[in-house]
């Protein structure tokens with residue numbers, strides 16, 4: 069069984085603009101994010117992005133736009149020698165009651181199955197309470213970062229295991245904790 073770090077995208081890896089990231093130009097890495105992903109890539113953790121992209125369901129941008137955004141993300145990471153093990157997204161409208169929109173577990177469970185992951189030895193890093201709820205519900209240890217929404221959405225009443233300044237601090241803790 070593998071272990072993994074599940075990572076939310078907007079507000080953790082890249083700047084959350086307070087609106088949807090609708091094209092590659094609007095995808096901007098947060099300080100320390102590439103370094104953090106590189107450290108994880110060089111470790112024995114799988115690196116898996118789990119992201120809600122409700123803007124697709126709302127018609128703000130298309131799956132093709134999202135593919136272009138993720139292609140830019142992967143290319144910029146590949147330049148630094150970083151490869152993501154998986155990028156999973158929910159394209160549905162927030163009101164659609166799908167199985168995959170966080171805090172629901174459809175995407176994470178799919179990743180767990182496809183990569184043979186033991187959630188008990190894995191972590192979830194996010195900036196919203198929906199990330200923390202999903203991580204906890206699936207049995208991971210959770211990190212709330214102070215970038216992006218920094219947990220201020222208050223949509224769910226959940227306590228993260230750790231509160232850290234950003235993804236790099238989270239990764240440093242993960243890699244020094246045995």
Ligand SMILES: [Mg+2]
Pocket residue numbers: 076077078079080084194195196216
């Ligand atoms: Mg986020």
Ligand SMILES: [Zn+2]
Pocket residue numbers: 158159160166167168169
């Ligand atoms: Zn969905």
